[in-house]
Amino acid sequence: MRAALGERDEGEPTVYRHSVDLWDEVAYWSRKWGDQLEVEWMRGHPELRKERDSWDMLDWMNHAADRIAEAEYDEEGGVDAPECFQNQGKWRLEWREHRITSMTMDALDDIQLESLAEGAAAEQRIQLSAWDLKSTITATGWTGSARRRAWSAKLAWDRAWHRANRMHWKAANRKKREGAMSFLAGEKEAWCRACSAQEVEDARHIMTRCGCEAYRTIRRRWYGKVVEKAKELSVALEASFVAVVANSDGVLQEGEGSSGLTAWDAVSGRIPILWTASVEKAGVKREDYEKWLRWYGASVKEYMWKPLWQMRQQKEKEQDAPLAAAAEVAQGGSRGSRAARRLRGGSRGSYRGGASRMSGSGSNRPRGGR
């Protein structure tokens, strides 16, 4: 490849008739990085070869790529966030005309800060002027390993595997997200099963609105801790927190002084400019505020999302139990439904995906669709 491109990249890359997309990637990064580009061939489909416990980072990346491919191939529509998948005979991973294959931390910064934050904020109808992005980064830890970053992004932008997303991601023609996922209101399968409100189970519902007693208890505890911790730093911060997030017996709503960011924004780690302004006005040192912000970000994950999600999984299981038992009886108890298998702790079945190896030689073309 280097030889074909020539010393000054004036040459044309060799044309291969298979895995066009991958060779295109190699040519692109080869031009950009020259001899520093190293391509390594990895065996794909770890799920067919070894136990999950022994997978390394690359195995997981392969697996994730397979799953994304599985979800996108042969689908109509596909207007959901992975707008970065463009199939034009060539295939490349892009977001707004920027390639994002590079796994360097710079690329991750770019994806999170510019590509993702901006687009996701528009999608969630967030007023950028009301949002303190810098403090949000401090709070939610948009740094560190790719895994932690991915977890933060998933939490912040409503991409967990709850009932609304399950419905949404399976739809042939996906509606564009705008704020809440209430466009699924007519779909019974997307409703929360922890309460009887017949509301769509999206992140907003789980983290702020759902009236289920167990959820409310978790939220009340978190709220109490935040108020206490904010007060320790400054009464002004306490007041501005309460102004944005109001607690009504464990149901979180927009407070009286909320301007631009919702209660859900705040509990998913987005910091309103109002909080920052209030501590600045009160003369709190930035480093002390940053310490609080880091605590706040961790509290959202540890005291809200984690226990709420665990509770949610437990409730799903409880709801599935009678169905699973019935299915087992209907099938003579031999194989059982997917739900029953899940309750027994069995595997979800082998996954039939296309090869999406990182790179290298050999025939690695994704299944179907082309």
Ligand SMILES: [Zn+2]
């Ligand atoms: Zn609910």
